[in-house]
Amino acid sequence: MSSQLADMPSKIVNPPSIQPAADALPTPTPMIVVDHLDFYYGKSKALHAVNMNIAAKHVTAFIGPSGCGKSTLLRCFNRMNDLIEGTRIGAGEVRIQGVNIYDPTVDVISLRRQVGMVFQKSNPFPKSIYQNISYGLELQGVKDKKRLDEVVEKSLRGAALWDEVKDRLHSSALGLSGGQQQRLCIARAIAVEPAVILMDEPCSALDPIATSKVEELIQELKKKFTIVIVTHSMQQAGRCSDMTAFFYLGKLIEMDATQKIFTKPSQQQTEDYITGRFG
């Protein structure tokens, strides 16, 4: 903890800590542990010594103004940042189930099968609805038609989409509405039964009704999956997350139980942001 203190701006009086979160909840198993993570885009440092624990089978929301590093951190969890030129981990680790995912022995492909992701802009493949869901399983070599049918139905039900699309499973996914497309992407992600689902502003392109459906779905999903969601909407974070982390300028300012963050945050910056004084 001491080295982390050194990195913090001096005006923060109470150093942010992950301990209160652990206290606030009944001993959740940490699924993801971020340990002192520095992250760079080329020469510019995007994350400064971030420390956090993400509890299993909870919903954790990342909030903060644009460019604060919340999406960057999210994409560290399944190493999607590897795809961007010039990115690198400066220091620290990300451990999922105790395994440092940046360890050279970790296979990034296996990692991504365990850590699913839903993107800001829904990105169904221009294939049929059925093929979209079965795609991940086919990658794993599943060919059994019956098994695929089962998984497709289960995933679509899981994503609360089954009733809407069951009659047109083999028509193009591009024909679905925006909200349906996003739920399809969620269904696609859960079809491979990952341990964690990362959601990068999943509702930013959706209308309020579609948003509320996705939010309900998130509440359902947390029974089975660990969910990390980046959101611009504080209401959304308040509605559907258990824990909330507030980021500012690449630093984790505060992380705590959502209720506590929104009622009595321990940091002035968090309060300013939540009450709308900046951001």
Added chain:
Amino acid sequence: MSINEQNAALSAALKGRARAKVLGLTFDDVMRYFFGGNATVAVIVLVLILVFLGKEGAGFFGQNQVNLSVYRKAGLEYVDLMRMPMEEFTGLTRGLNDVRLNRFKVLLASGKDAEQANAALEEFDAFADQLGAVAGDARGLMSDLTEVVSAVKTRVQIAADKDLERDMLRHAGREAEAKALKSEEVDFQKEIAAIKSAAGAWKPASEAMGAGLRAATAAARSAAWAKGDKLLEKLLLKAEKFAVDLPEVEVRMAAWRWDEPVPYSRSVAAFLYGREWITASFWQDWYGMLPLLSGSLLVAIIAMVVAVPLAISCAIYVSEIATPGEKAVIKPYIEFVSAIPSVVLGFFGIAVLGTVIRSLSQVEFLHWIPGFPMSERLNALTAGLLLAVTSIPTIFSLAEDALANVPRHFKEASYALGATRFQTLVRVLIPASLSGIISAILLGFGRVIGETMVVLLCAGNRIAIPDFTQGVSAFFQPVHTMTGIIAQEMGEVAQGSIHYRALFMVGIILFFASLIINYIAQKVVRKYRISIG
């Protein structure tokens, strides 16, 4: 499954690298290297072009050095020292013919018929005969020596051929036959001594020539018939100067040494700055770039003069002025023009355009244009016009891109200040896209220089530096080009011969020219990217 079991399974899954590996590479790595390998093909091809052009062209300068040194040792260079004044003298007599023709015309115009005119020119003809006769001895000597040195050179060549044959026999393991094959060792010193002694006759011959010339010109100057003819006056001045300079030839002949080695740099210079490209000649082959380079440049300049204004106007029209309907027609149409194969354009030039231009040049009221009427159907202008057709689409599409890439807010800001479309165009759009347009022009120029079939078919293929002393009519002369000469002569040369290597050297020059043009164009474009931020 308990939580712990689940966690253990997850940890295992994260660590698991179940995928098959060959030689430590996963399938994905293999694919990656496969694609990477294909991407390097472009680099490899560039290197191979350089290697193989270099490999075939490499021996050229060495061979040319030998070529030039035989030229010297066998005494051809020596005889050429005499040939130079003789050729100049031939030029004088040709000038005399022009003078006569001119006088003849004047006489006809003054109302005399041909017979009367000829009679009036009697004195002139006598002078011409007198002048023509003064070179007799010198010319005879020169042509005698020409035969002598040619024979020496032939012997050298036969010896070289035999050497080559012997090498091949040795290579094939037929040692006995190789030994039996004897090649003559030409004793240059002896040959040159003989030639030089024969050339002793040059001094009296040249002195007689000088004296005769002086006498003839002096007589003409004092004669009444020669008064007031400016052309003749010029010619006489030339003849007098020639007579004065004539003894210098002797000095040069005395200073000439057959055993002075020909340096390698001379061979390079003879290629790069050589004014003559003469091949398969009985006398001496010359491989000089200048006629080809100047031909290529002349044709390219004509093409650019025509193409640049048209293509840029087209680009401006299409991107800024045309209605959407016009745009939808013009752009694909010009794309079509770029698809016309160059050989078809060349054929069009031969079959249609050349004839059309020449008959146009024969129209009476166009005769004020210098160089009209044209003597040749296929000339630099024909080729240049067709090359303009090939380069217009290139320049057009790149320039149009450059204009279209100017950020919209530039234009909007200008309009918002109340500027007209033309003002916006001239003050905002063109400056902002200028470097793009310049690089478009450069790439068009590169395309024109590298174009083969049009110039091969339509440029007239006369290997000579265009005579720019004749002003504009230089543009109507037939020329030969770098690309054209390769296409024309490559099929007819023996592999490995000096001529073959010379053609590859021309190819190397073309290759580097294209690289340089490309490089400059890219530099310009890079600057442009920054300038619009």
Added chain:
Amino acid sequence: MATQDVSNMEVPPPHPFMRPATAAMRSERRAFNVFRMATYSVLLAATAIFGVIFVKGADTIFTREFPFVNIAFLIESPETLHVFDHEGQHHEIGDREFRKYMEAHANPTIAEETYVYSAGGIFPCIVGTFFLVVGSMAIALFVGISAAVFLNEYSRGGRMVELLQLAILNLAGVPSIVFGLFGFGLFVLFAPIFASAPDPSHLYIPLGFGYLNFTGWGVSLISGWFTLAFMVLPVVITASEESLKAVPKGFREGSLALGATQWEAIRTNVLPYALPGILTSSILGIARVAGETAPIMFTAAYVVRDRLPWQVDHVLDVLFQGVMALPYHIYVVSSKIPQNAYTERVQFGTAFVFLGLVLGIALSSVILRNRLRARYRW
């Protein structure tokens, strides 16, 4: 322009936004008219070229009677044209007919004029061009698409990629005749070839069952393929890169996030959507390959060849034979035989067929591209 030029106004404007007839406006109109004229004169010149070739060529290609197309011209080989008057009749016939005629008339002595290649048709040239295009495009597409996949999907910038891109740009500027020389030096003279005996004048490697010689492929289809393929490579790479860039990033991310390997993501979610675009843009490459003469002059083209490409003793010989090609044939008939009424037929006919072919290819590219744009919108 912001203020109105009042002095130029004769009638005061009824409202402040009326178009003022200022000098600026007039010069604008004049300038625009100049641009318009320049543009239309270019179009006119192009139309004149197309027009002359199509009108004159149509005489050869089309006939007044059924089937309205001169099929013989398209399916026969070139022959020498014999022109003569005999027994009060004027004859213009090809070689074979001429021999028959001479036999039938007991070999009379007649004053005849002959013109090579001016009778018969151009079938071998069409076939040869087809073979050249198919082979070279197959090579160019394979290498070009792979290169583009690397550049667009795998590479992460850096020195290497800059070098590659520079090489591609420069390769695009190399004159076609230089490609011809290069192909001649590398493929015709130096390429490795299996032989039963060593050739002492060249590098050779004993292989046990024979020798690997570097005596080159000779003037052959395969030499032409590679020469043309390398020439058109930059076109294919650029086209492929553009199409790959048009595939949304989400497709790649989506499939990678599901645990696809990079190749799986490319194979299932990038290439299928980029391929139609790649192929369409590459059609322009076909037009270029079909149209170039200089690169095949010394590598693949024969002035005349009696056998058709498939008339070979051994299957592999298909690769190692020269072919006749349309562009080279046009070069030959326009430069090696005189221009007159007798030779015009084959000259314009060949130009018509060739130009029609190339423009047809270009047209299909334009049409397909427009269709594709309408269909693929994500």
